[in-house]
Amino acid sequence: MSIGLRTDAKPTELVLECAAEPLAVMARLAGSGLFGDYVVYERPGSWTFAGGTLGEVVLDADAVHVRWPGLPLAARPWSGRPADALREAFAGSPIPAWNAYGWIAFEFAVPRPTGRLAHLIVPCTEVRVADGRARITGEGAERVAGLLADAAPVAGVPSPVDVRVDGDAYRAKVAAAVAEIHEGRYQKVIVSRRLDVPHSVDVVATYARGREANTPARSFLLDLGGLQAAGFSPEVLATVDADGRVMTQPLAGTRAFGAGAEADARTRRELENDPKEVFEHAVSVRTSLEELHRVCDPATVQVTDFMTVKERGSVQHLGSRASGVLAPGRSPWDALDALFPGVTASGIPKPDAVEAITRLEGRRGMYSGAVVTASHDGALDSALVLRALYSEDGRAWLRAGAGIVSASTPDREYEETCEKLSSIAPYVVPR
The missing domain is CATH 3.60.120.10 (Anthranilate synthase)
Known part of the structure; x- marks a missing residue:
């Protein structure tokens, strides 16, 4: 089951002691199958998991596609700077307090770009781990807390890739x-x-x-x-x-x-x-x-x-x-x-x-x-x-x-x- 777009759920917040290593927590959430799209982002001393899609902004070379809760999917052409297209898309968010996570392509800087230039989501669920505590906000907080309880180091044996080619x-x-x-x-x-x-x-x-x-x-x-x-x-x-x-x-x-x-x-x-x-x-x-x-x-x-x-x-x-x-x-x-x-x-x-x-x-x-x-x-x-x-x-x-x-x-x-x-x-x- 994936956590997707919901407009009737009341956001919740849980703060838990987190004995597991943050890396194990992030990998457990990412590999759980509970979320469709997700982003893990680590900064010094802090890890964030952003899962599910409450809002979404996708910038292609010819159009910006915007999805917000309670509103139909909107697609419109853009011109000028791609950064302005992103700024305007998020300025129209009906969500009063939002955090967005995603990526921007190198072609964001190309004068006549092609393909996808950016993809960012406002998640349904956020999990922030720092200083031995996990703060869970948004949908499914209790279910996510259960995942944290059994987070363990990830298994998997690497198969090194030969870099000395081409x-x-x-x-x-x-x-x-x-x-x-x-x-x-x-x-x-x-x-x-x-x-x-x-x-x-x-x-x-x-x-x-x-x-x-x-x-x-x-x-x-x-x-x-x-x-x-x-x-x-x-x-x-x-x-x-x-x-x-x-x-x-x-x-x-x-x-x-x-x-x-x-x-x-x-x-x-x-x-x-x-x-x-x-x-x-x-x-x-x-x-x-x-x-x-x-x-x-x-x-x-x-x-x-x-x-x-x-x-x-x-x-x-x-x-x-x-x-x-x-x-x-x-x-x-x-x-x-x-x-x-x-x-x-x-x-x-x-x-x-x-x-x-x-x-x-x-x-x-x-x-x-x-x-x-x-x-x-x-x-x-x-x-x-x-x-x-x-x-x-x-x-x-x-x-x-x-x-x-x-x-x-x-x-x-x-x-x-x-x-x-x-x-x-x-x-x-x-x-």
């Missing part, structure tokens, strides 16, 4: 991008490769196994409209709190991690002293600051934690934090629009890099887009969709890229994709 094709793409950089067409571009998984996958078990081995900035697990994904995002794209404070965390510059203390220390020194990696990071931070200046009070824009090393599963990155306060008249959707797609997942200048990616790779979909949560009070949190597994229509795949600049070499950039794919490839659990 080398020649990817190296050729990198060489083409380097040539275009030397021609002055752009400064940096992220070139990625797709790795098909040769068997069907258990997405929930893969999430559980992979989360045990990763140290993400955010993690996520979702099933929306038949598209499933599980990932361990290394990077915050944009957060906006209810008071309008905006933060982004560009990561650029990569080396392998997890080979032992001595090897990790050596690669860390390489990362911190490699001119190519330092340049790649510095230009990414500069771009993030320029984007924040477009939507924030300029006097509030700043950089902190400049070029510190962040350990993210099988890799380590150079990372910085850029922040500001929204200018009067600006909304969280404006902040998301300014920072999307992430500079570290697209390139510099962004419009030229996006054009090159579309030409070199075709449609990316969720990869290098964002998983997003938004709220009626103006808060928004989003993470880059990287280090993820995707599954749809019986097919599963992984994807990873590397930042290409004038000093890039095809062999090193291919090796970087292998390092990044190793954050998820060893933990794929067959179905």
